[in-house]
Structures are given as structure tokens and as C-alpha cells.
Amino acid sequence: MADRSALTRRGLFRGIGSATVVASCTRTHPGTATNTPSTDAALSPGEIGPSPSRLSFELNGKAVQVDVEPRTTLLDALRVDLDTTGTKKVCDRGACSACTVLVDGVQRNSCMMLAHDVEGRTVTTVEGLADDGHLTVLQRKFVEHDALQCGFCTSGMLMSCSALLQRTAGRGSALSKEEVQDAIKGNLCRCGTYPHVIAAVLDASKERA
Amino acid sequence: MNPFTLVRLPTLDAARERVSAEPQRRTFRAGGIDLLDRMKEGLDAPDELIELHAIAGEHGARMRGIAATEDGGWRIGALVTLGQLAGYDDLPPAYGAIKDAAGNAATPSIRNGATVGGNLLQRPRCWYFRHSDLLCLKKGGYECLAVSGDNRFNAILGGGPSFIVHPSSLGSAVVALDAKVTIAGESGLRTIPADQLFAPPTVDPTREHTLAPGEVLVSVDLPPALPGQRSAYHFAKEKQSQDWPLAEASVRCTVEGGVIQDLRVALGHVAPIPWRSKEAEDVLEGAAPSAEVFAKAAQAALSVAEPLEGNAYKVPLAQGVLRYALHFATSTPLPA
Numbered sequence: 001m002a003d004r005s006a007l008t009r010r011g012l013f014r015g016i017g018s019a020t021v022v023a024s025c026t027r028t029h030p031g032t033a034t035n036t037p038s039t040d041a042a043l044s045p046g047e048i049g050p051s052p053s054r055l056s057f058e059l060n061g062k063a064v065q066v067d068v069e070p071r072t073t074l075l076d077a078l079r080v081d082l083d084t085t086g087t088k089k090v091c092d093r094g095a096c097s098a099c100t101v102l103v104d105g106v107q108r109n110s111c112m113m114l115a116h117d118v119e120g121r122t123v124t125t126v127e128g129l130a131d132d133g134h135l136t137v138l139q140r141k142f143v144e145h146d147a148l149q150c151g152f153c154t155s156g157m158l159m160s161c162s163a164l165l166q167r168t169a170g171r172g173s174a175l176s177k178e179e180v181q182d183a184i185k186g187n188l189c190r191c192g193t194y195p196h197v198i199a200a201v202l203d204a205s206k207e208r209a
Numbered sequence: 210m211n212p213f214t215l216v217r218l219p220t221l222d223a224a225r226e227r228v229s230a231e232p233q234r235r236t237f238r239a240g241g242i243d244l245l246d247r248m249k250e251g252l253d254a255p256d257e258l259i260e261l262h263a264i265a266g267e268h269g270a271r272m273r274g275i276a277a278t279e280d281g282g283w284r285i286g287a288l289v290t291l292g293q294l295a296g297y298d299d300l301p302p303a304y305g306a307i308k309d310a311a312g313n314a315a316t317p318s319i320r321n322g323a324t325v326g327g328n329l330l331q332r333p334r335c336w337y338f339r340h341s342d343l344l345c346l347k348k349g350g351y352e353c354l355a356v357s358g359d360n361r362f363n364a365i366l367g368g369g370p371s372f373i374v375h376p377s378s379l380g381s382a383v384v385a386l387d388a389k390v391t392i393a394g395e396s397g398l399r400t401i402p403a404d405q406l407f408a409p410p411t412v413d414p415t416r417e418h419t420l421a422p423g424e425v426l427v428s429v430d431l432p433p434a435l436p437g438q439r440s441a442y443h444f445a446k447e448k449q450s451q452d453w454p455l456a457e458a459s460v461r462c463t464v465e466g467g468v469i470q471d472l473r474v475a476l477g478h479v480a481p482i483p484w485r486s487k488e489a490e491d492v493l494e495g496a497a498p499s500a501e502v503f504a505k506a507a508q509a510a511l512s513v514a515e516p517l518e519g520n521a522y523k524v525p526l527a528q529g530v531l532r533y534a535l536h537f538a539t540s541t542p543l544p545a
Contacts, residue, residue: 041273042265045219050212050256070215070258073245093246094319095451106292109318112242116215160317185450186316 048116057118059084060128068115074108075099077115078125086126086155090188097186098152100159101125107163109186126155129162138162138204145200149191157187161201165208175205210245211254217263221272221393221425224259229395229423237261237425239288240324242315243331251341252332252348261288261326261425268393272326272427275300281433284391287326287426291379292317294325303434306442306459307382310477313444314378316451325379326426329390329406330418333373334453335363346371346414353414360517362455365524367480371410372517375417376453379429380407380483382442384475385459389430392420400430407482417481435471437463441538444477445530454478456527458534462493469493469539474510479527486510489531498539500532507531 049070056065059082066081075092078084078101087110090098094112101110102124103117129136138161141147148154164183168175180201184194215238218224228235238244238258247253264272272286275297283300285307294300295312315323332338337345337354344350355363355372363372383390383403391400406426408419420426440461444454457477463470474489489510496502507528514524536543 041262042219042269043217043260043263045217045263047217048215050214069212071210071212092249094242094316097316097318097451100318106321107318108321109316112245112319112322114215114241114245181449183317186318188450 043119053116055116055119057120058122060124066115070114070116072115073111074101074113074115074118074123075110078110078123081115084125084127088152088155090152096153096156096188097160097184098156098188100156100187102159102163105163105166107160124159126158129158136162137207138165138201141200141204141207142197145196145203147193147196147200149193153187153189153191153193157184157189157197160184160187161197161204164201165204168205169208172209174209175202177202210248211256213255214257215260216257217260219263219265221264221268221427224261224264225393225395225423225425227257227259232422235259239327240290240322241327242319242323243327247332250339252339268427278430283431285325285429285431287324287428289325290321291315291323291325291328292320295320301434303438304386304431304440306385306440306461307379307388307429307431309442310378310382310457310459313442319451325429328379329377329383329429330420330426331376333417334376335373338373346410347373349415356517359519361519361522362453363517363520364480365511365514365516365520365527366476366484367409367482368515368517369410371414371481373410373417373481374478375407375480375482376478377483378444378454378457378477381457381459381475381477382440383429384483384485385461385473386440387432387461387473389432391427391430393425393427394421394423398427403429404483404485410481435463437465438471439463439538439540441534443530443534443537445526456523456530458527458531460531460534460538462538464498464539467497468495469498470495474506474531474535476510476527476531479514479523486531488512493535498535498541500536500541500544503532503535503541504528506535 052067052069054067068077075089078087088098090096092111094109099110100107104122160183180198234256236255239261272288274286276284278284291311291314295308337343338347346353353371364374388403389400390403390406391398406418408416442459444457446452446454456479459475462472472490472493474486476484489506492506492509511524511528
């Protein structure tokens with residue numbers, strides 16, 4: 001777990017949580033999105049809960065284990081049990097996409113998933129984008145284009161746009177404005193920074209092309 | 210949210226039997242988007258969620274796949290996500306309406322979890338139904354609160370005694386495409402026309418579909434495309450993102466020798482069920498495609514509308530949406 005010297009509200013809650021980060025593995029980049037119908041992906045049989053049950057998955061390149069009830073959303077497990085608070089809780093109903101994360105490379109609303117849905121899977125949050133403190137191209141472009149005001153939608157925006165850049169990675173050409181608009185259709189920004197977000201993503205896609 | 214047990218059973222029969230035994234406290238879970246929404250609001254509090262994603266074997270493969278069928282049609286599994294359907298390039302353009310409907314529902318992130326079956330079987334979005342403190346007709350109350358309340362998003366066609374609009378964006382598309390649905394019940398699989406999946410409130414105002422407790426929607430079965438078949442889906446929303454449509458239209462037809470044939474027209478989000486418009490079909494069948502005849506058909510489709518106090522605006526809106534869909538389906542240029 002990350003050290004945090006000062007006593008904070010979050011630190012206090014974290015202290016009484018039950019999360020454990022197991023031996024850290026080598027850092028893996030989020031996999032290529034595989035969002036095609038898969039006919040052989042049944043969940044393993046069994047019963048979980050209603051009391052807290054062990055859940056194991058890969059979070060930002062590290063194997064993690066946590067005991068959570070079946071009713072715990074992935075969002076709450078990430079924020080409360082695993083202290084990855086970069087993922088924001090806003091509407092908690094799938095309406096704003098502030099809580100967007102990548103699950104096996106596919107963008108999902110973590111508020112509308114149960115934590116136990118990610119058993120054995122790979123989850124990437126905004127904390128998992130930068131590599132050892134080095135921002136991704138997209139993150140740098142967000143800074144350069146001033147693509148945020150209050151910042152509450154930013155981690156969700158970054159995840160939706162990272163997913164877009166990843167799934168179009170092999171294309172070798174820049175994205176169109178419409179593609180970016182489509183990708184962030186679920187991400188609400190009450191400050192209205194959409195034009196700057198779009199400019200940042202287009203710029204990032206040009207750098208790649 | 211109430212505590213519950215997640216139950217993962219490897220066969221469709223086991224899952225079905227588990228729910229059938231005690232449907233009051235057990236429910237199926239697919240993508241779980243609408244289910245989680247209702248549970249967070251306290252509208253539903255099941256003790257057990259039986260996960261359809263755990264079904265393995267032949268049934269599981271059928272429920273998770275999109276495949277061409279032997280008769281020349283296509284089968285879309287109920288567990289296919291809206292995102293997978295919208296991005297499935299092999300589905301012929303003749304079925305474009307259902308792909309467009311899937312690709313415009315909800316948001317990109319929701320579409321990656323929400324399933325075809327869940328979209329068809331989700332509960333209505335009416336704010337009186339969704340408010341946990343209110344007892345409306347759908348929840349066993351004695352009246353539809355939309356009648357005397359704020360009914361701007363409610364039904365203009367086929368309403369009464371409940372005035373919800375059917376919440377499924379795939380609904381109008383499956384009806385227009387003449388799809389069937391396959392259902393697993395006590396006596397095995399059965400296949401029925403998609404429009405028989407939807408139940409008008411005159412049958413039972415507390416339900417929107419005809420599945421018995423414990424029955425499972427397995428797949429949507431698209432019939433073989435007619436020679437030269439085209440289809441289109443169009444909608445109007447208040448905003449571009451996360452929003453339920455105000456009106457939708459799906460159209461299937463062929464254009465042979467300069468006239469429209471084999472027409473099926475269905476409207477969405479205007480009635481308690483996906484609304485097939487025979488009135489529009491009668492005007493269009495055998496007519497040459499033109500902006501004028503489309504306007505006439507749209508007028509005919511909405512001539513039977515009975516708007517409530519606050520939703521008369523949906524009548525011209527639905528007409529416009531239908532006209533767009535007819536132009537797109539027949540590749541007729543829009544009027545200047």
C-alpha cells in the first residue's frame with residue numbers, strides 16, 4: 001500500500017479496510033480491448049456471499065486480493081477497500097461515467113459493476129495510466145490543452161479516451177472529432193470543458209499517427 | 210443495497226429451476242445494469258442473483274454468440290452486449306436497424322455491459338415507477354400517476370391503464386425486422402414472434418413482457434433477409450449523451466420496380482410496447498418513395514395518437530423521426 005504520512009480522512013478509513021496488495025508483479029500495460037462476442041467465457045460455478053468473500057484480480061499491473069460482499073460495487077471496492085481514489089463517484093447510476101475504468105481493456109462504468117465481476121480479470125484505473133511517474137501522451141495533452149476545470153470528470157474522461165486510443169492504435173491515422181465526441185458521449189462535464197478534451201485527444205492521436 | 214448471494218450455475222436448466230422455485234426472492238442477472246439501478250433505488254431487493262453469465266455449454270455459447278443460422282437468418286444471443294452488437298461488422302446491412310439501435314442506446318461504457326436480453330426486458334424509466342416512495346399502478350397501486358402528473362415523457366399511443374413508454378431501444382428494431390425470440394421454459398425452448406414478447410398494460414399493468422417467472426430469453430432470431438431488404442433506425446433525444454429517446458422509428462422494406470414493398474414500421478418510446486404502425490404501412494405499401502408520401506405515412510401513424518396534457522409535442526416529433534427513418538431506409542434524399 002502507498003505510504004501516506006499525514007493522517008487523512010481517507011487514510012483513516014483505509015486503515016480499517018481489509019485490502020491487501022499481494023506481491024507486486026511486473027507492470028503490464030492495459031491489454032488490447034477485445035470486445036467481440038465470446039462464446040466460451042462462462043463464469044466459474046459457485047456461490048458468493050452474502051458475507052464478504054475473497055476476490056482476486058489484477059489492478060494496474062499488481063495482483064490484489066480483497067474481501068468484499070457481493071453487493072459491493074467495483075467502484076466502492078476500488079475507492080474504499082483498495083484506496084485507488086482516482087476513480088470518482090458522482091452519480092452512482094451509470095449516467096455520468098466519472099467512474100470509468102478499463103476491464104480487460106474495455107471501458108466500463110465501475111459503479112454499475114459488482115466487484116466480484118472482475119474476479120481473475122485485469123482492471124486499469126487512472127492511477128494505472130502513467131508509467132513510473134511518466135504521464136502518457138494523452139495525459140500530457142490534457143495538461144497542455146487545459147482540458148479540465150474542477151477535475152472531477154477528468155479521470156473518467158482519460159479512461160474513455162485511453163480506450164479510444166487503444167482500440168484505434170493500429171490505424172496509423174489521426175482520429176476525427178466525431179470519433180472523440182462519440183467516445184465521450186457518456187462522460188458528463190459540468191464545467192463544459194468538452195472542446196479542450198476533444199482538442200487534447202485529437203492532438204494525442206496526431207502524435208501517434 | 211440489500212445483501213444478496215451471487216449464484217453461478219453452469220446450466221440453463223439449473224439456473225431456471227433455481228429462480229422458478231422462489232421467483233419472489235431470486236432473480237436472473239445478465240449485464241445487471243437495470244437490475245443494479247433498481248436495487249440501488251430500493252425498488253427490488255432479491256436475496257439471490259442467478260448469473261446468466263455462468264451458463265456454459267451449448268446454451269451458454271448460443272446466449273453469448275452472434276451467428277448465421279441454417280435457414281439464412283441470424284441469431285443474436287441474449288447475453289451479447291449492445292457494444293458487441295453495434296460493432297459486429299459481419300451482420301449484413303439489411304439488419305442495420307438493430308445495429309444502429311444498439312449503438313445509440315445509453316453510453317459507450319454502459320453498452321459494454323448491457324445485454325441484448327436485458328435491453329428488451331428492462332423495466333420502464335417513468336419517474337413515478339422509479340421513485341421508491343411512490344406506489345404507482347406498475348407497483349400494485351391503484352392509478353397511473355403520470356395521468357394527472359408530469360407526463361412529458363409518457364405514452365402518446367396505446368396508453369392505459371398505464372402510460373409508460375417501453376424503455377427498450379432494440380424494441381422497435383426487432384418488431385420492424387420481423388424478428389423472433391427464443392425463450393427457455395419448463396418444456397424446453399420455444400420461439401415466438403418478437404411482438405408477442407411485449408405485453409400491453411391492458412393485459413397486466415405490472416409487467417411489460419410475457420415471460421413466466423423463471424423463463425429465460427435465450428436469443429433474438431432474425432429471419433433471412435428478403436432480396437434487396439433495407440432497414441433503418443432513427444431517434445430524437447433531448448441531449449446527445451446518456452438519455453432515453455423521446456421517439457424512435459425503425460423501418461424495414463424492399464424497393465422493387467420503384468415501389469416500396471414488404472414494409473414494417475415500428476415506433477419506440479411513444480407507447481407502452483414497441484408500437485407497430487399498420488396505419489403507416491398501409492399508406493406506404495406499393496407507393497413510390499417520396500418526401501410527400503413519407504409525410505403522409507407519418508401523419509397516418511400518429512393520427513391515432515392520444516397525447517396526455519404535457520406530451521403533445523411528441524406527436525410531431527415522432528412524425529419527424531419516422532420520416533427520417535423512411536428517407537434513410539429507402540435512400541430517398543431529404544427535402545431541402
